[in-house]
Each structure stands twice: as structure tokens, then as C-alpha cells.
Amino acid sequence: xxxxxxxxxxxxxxxxxxxxxxxxxxxxxxxxxxxxxxxxxxxxxxxxxxxxxxxxxxxxxxxxxxxxxxxxxxxxxxxxxxxxxxxxxxxxxxxxxxxxxxxxxxxxxxxxxxxxxxxxxxxxxxxxxxxxxxxxxxxxxxxxxxxxxxxxxxxxxxxxxxxxxxxxxxxxxxxxxxxxxxxxxxxxxxxxxxxxxxxxxxxxxxxxxxxxxxxxxxxxxxxxxxxxxxxxxxxxxxxxxxxxxxxxxxxxxxxxxxxxxxxxxxxxxxxxxxxxxxxxxxxxxxxxxxxxxxxxxxxxxxxxxxxxxxxxxxxxxxxxxxxxxxxxxxxxxxxxxxxxxxxxxxxxxxxxxxxxxxxxxxxxxxxxxxxxxx
Numbered sequence: 001x002x003x004x005x006x007x008x009x010x011x012x013x014x015x016x017x018x019x020x021x022x023x024x025x026x027x028x029x030x031x032x033x034x035x036x037x038x039x040x041x042x043x044x045x046x047x048x049x050x051x052x053x054x055x056x057x058x059x060x061x062x063x064x065x066x067x068x069x070x071x072x073x074x075x076x077x078x079x080x081x082x083x084x085x086x087x088x089x090x091x092x093x094x095x096x097x098x099x100x101x102x103x104x105x106x107x108x109x110x111x112x113x114x115x116x117x118x119x120x121x122x123x124x125x126x127x128x129x130x131x132x133x134x135x136x137x138x139x140x141x142x143x144x145x146x147x148x149x150x151x152x153x154x155x156x157x158x159x160x161x162x163x164x165x166x167x168x169x170x171x172x173x174x175x176x177x178x179x180x181x182x183x184x185x186x187x188x189x190x191x192x193x194x195x196x197x198x199x200x201x202x203x204x205x206x207x208x209x210x211x212x213x214x215x216x217x218x219x220x221x222x223x224x225x226x227x228x229x230x231x232x233x234x235x236x237x238x239x240x241x242x243x244x245x246x247x248x249x250x251x252x253x254x255x256x257x258x259x260x261x262x263x264x265x266x267x268x269x270x271x272x273x274x275x276x277x278x279x280x281x282x283x284x285x286x287x288x289x290x291x292x293x294x295x296x297x298x299x300x301x302x303x304x305x306x307x308x309x310x311x312x313x314x315x316x317x318x319x320x321x322x323x324x325x326x327x328x329x330x331x332x333x334x335x336x337x338x339x340x341x342x343x344x345x346x347x348x349x350x351x352x353x354x355x356x357x358x359x360x361x362x363x364x365x366x367x368x369x370x371x372x373x374x
Contacts, residue, residue: 008073009033011043012065013080014051024298028265029080029102035236036109041072055094056087062094069097078105081266085134103130103268109237110271118182125175126270128168135165183280190284193244199255199369201247202282204310205291206302207236207262210325214291214352215259218247221358230259237262242281249362255369258285263309265301272312283315287368289361290322294349295329321364324349328356 015022203211212232248254258281327349341357342349350357
């Protein structure tokens with residue numbers, strides 16, 4: 001069976017003097033494009049004091065982009081930051097090519113990955129909210145080939161997103177009502193769990209840090225029921241749907257563990273708002289397990305992004321255990337591997353994949369849950 005050709009993407013970025021780790025951001029943009037099923041054919045960057053108000057990049061650099069587009073087969077151009085409606089409109093006219101920015105790219109990934117009705121409603125709401133002020137500048141992006149990148153958006157009941165403003169606003173109103181109902185249902189479930197007196201623990205962290213792998217390691221150790229396992233995959237935003245599992249670790253010792261959607265740098269505000277009911281699992285938790293990829297050089301920045309997002313959600317004051325996952329892949333200064341697990345106050349270094357440190361993490365959970373009850 002022949003594999004369908006992947007969309008060819010060109011990445012464009014502007015390095016500003018704003019303290020951002022530009023190289024890391026571009027690498028992440030590349031990974032996002034790959035996660036969306038695209039093949040990156042190249043990238044063009046520019047250093048600027050501030051973005052061009054009308055075109056984001058300078059005119060000279062965009063002439064270089066046009067030459068690249070003439071010489072290479074490119075289906076879509078992806079910008080490293082969110083574009084304003086006027087920038088998007090001007091760039092589409094100038095480059096005569098489908099254009100996505102970082103926000104719309106993340107929204108496409110979410111659209112492809114959403115599995116449950118709730119996740120689909122949330123993603124559709126966020127996408128329409130983003131598209132509405134940009135309709136006139138998104139003609140090519142909305143009409144380019146669907147399927148591979150999920151642009152067809154069948155959840156909206158349309159094969160293409162070329163919807164007029166009135167129909168989008170009507171659909172957004174319908175989605176708000178449906179999401180309010182789903183939010184009420186989820187709140188009833190949460191209250192029921194809260195009334196049970198069982199501690200609630202939520203996994204939070206940057207996308208692809210290993211939250212689902214950690215949940216599965218606990219299920220393998222304490223449940224031994226394969227049907228309870230959640231999907232885990234080495235890709236950005238593999239998990240969008242919140243899953244709650246009961247972890248029974250001994251006589252009268254059980255807690256509820258929820259796996260939440262991962263965070264990322266410049267996560268679209270509309271997505272945070274749309275997924276608010278899902279992310280309430282974190283805000284209503286007794287304890288957070290902040291999972292970090294210790295093998296990633298950007299581990300510290302990823303921790304800051306997650307902490308900032310948790311504050312936005314009103315979950316910044318909940319007790320937390322920092323779980324430095326993939327520690328078996330991190331080499332120490334002397335070139336040796338770290339002995340696992342390692343525990344320092346409310347931090348634990350472990351490997352969810354090998355299971356090293358799972359028991360010790362559970363001991364930390366019970367210690368903190370006991371202190372909170374006291």
C-alpha cells in the first residue's frame with residue numbers, strides 16, 4: 001500500500017531581542033510540523049529589533065522566501081509566532097501560498113488528535129475562535145488539501161472551513177452551550193470523586209515529558225489490568241483526553257490519578273480557555289505530579305512554562321512533586337549515568353519507562369497526602 005505524499009512545509013522565524021531561546025523555539029516548530037504529518041523542506045530566519053507591523057518579516061527577506069518557493073515544491077509556509085489578521089492577509093497575497101502560524105499549527109494537531117466528544121468540541125471551539133477574525137486572510141490555508149493535516153474539520157459539519165462569519169458565530173454559540181453541559185457533567189463526576197474521600201493526584205507537565213508513560217507504569221505495577229492502560233507515544237500532544245484511573249497500592253491505600261493535556265511554549269490562549277473544564281482536574285487535585293523530561297536540555301524552561309500555565313489556571317498553590325523523568329538518559333558531568341531513583345526534598349529522579357523509582361514516587365505521594373490530611 002503506497003504511502004500518501006506528505007505536505008511540504010517551509011519554516012520562517014524572526015529572532016527578536018526579547019530573551020526567547022530562538023533556536024529552541026525553531027526546533028520545537030519543526031517538531032510540531034512533523035507531529036502534524038508534514039515534511040519540513042527548509043527554514044529561513046531573520047534577526048530583527050521588532051516584527052514588521054504589516055508583514056512580520058522584512059521585505060528583503062520575504063523576497064528571498066519567494067525565490068525559495070519558486071525553486072522548491074512547498075505546500076505551506078509556517079511562521080514561528082502568531083500572526084495578526086492583517087499580517088496573515090498581506091503575507092498570503094505576497095507569497096501566494098497557504099500560510100500557518102504557530103497557533104494555527106498547534107490547533108491543527110489538536111484537531112487531528114482529539115478522540116472524545118469533549119476534546120473535539122473544545123478543539124473546534126478554539127479553532128473557530130482563532131479563525132473568525134482571520135477569515136479574509138486564510139483562504140489558501142483553509143482550502144489546501146485536507147486529510148493529512150486535519151484541515152477538513154469534519155467536526156464543524158463542513159469539508160472545508162470556508163464559512164462565513166454568521167455561520168461561524170452561530171456554531172460557536174452552539175459549541176458554548178454543549179461545552180457548558182459537558183463541564184457540568186464533569187463537575188458532577190469530580191464532586192462525586194471528592195465525596196469519596198480518596199486523594200486526587202493529577203499528572204501535569206510539558207508535552208511529551210512522559211505523563212502517560214508514568215501512568216501506565218503505575219497501572220502495570222498496581223493494577224495488572226491491560227485494558228486500563230492509556231495511549232503513550234513519543235510525539236507532541238499524543239494525549240488530549242483527560243483520563244482518570246484508580247491506583248490501588250495496598251490495603252486502604254488508593255488514590256485517583258488523572259492524566260491531563262500537555263503544555264507547550266506559546267500554547268494558544270483559546271486552547272487553554274477551551275480545555276478549561278478538562279484542566280479543572282489539575283486545579284481540583286490534592287497533589288500535582290509535575291513530570292519533566294530530564295533528558296531534554298530545555299528542561300528548566302519547560303518547567304517554567306508549565307508553572308506559568310498552572311498559575312493561569314489557578315492551580316499554582318497546589319502541593320507538587322517534581323518528577324524528573326527519563327533520568328536514565330541523562331549523563332552526569334563525569335560521564336556516568338545517574339543511580340535511580342534519586343530523591344531530593346519534593347523532587348524525584350526516575351525512569352517511567354524502566355519502572356525505576358515508581359515505588360519511591362508512590363511513597364512520596366502517600367507521605368504528602370498524609371501531611372495534607374493532617
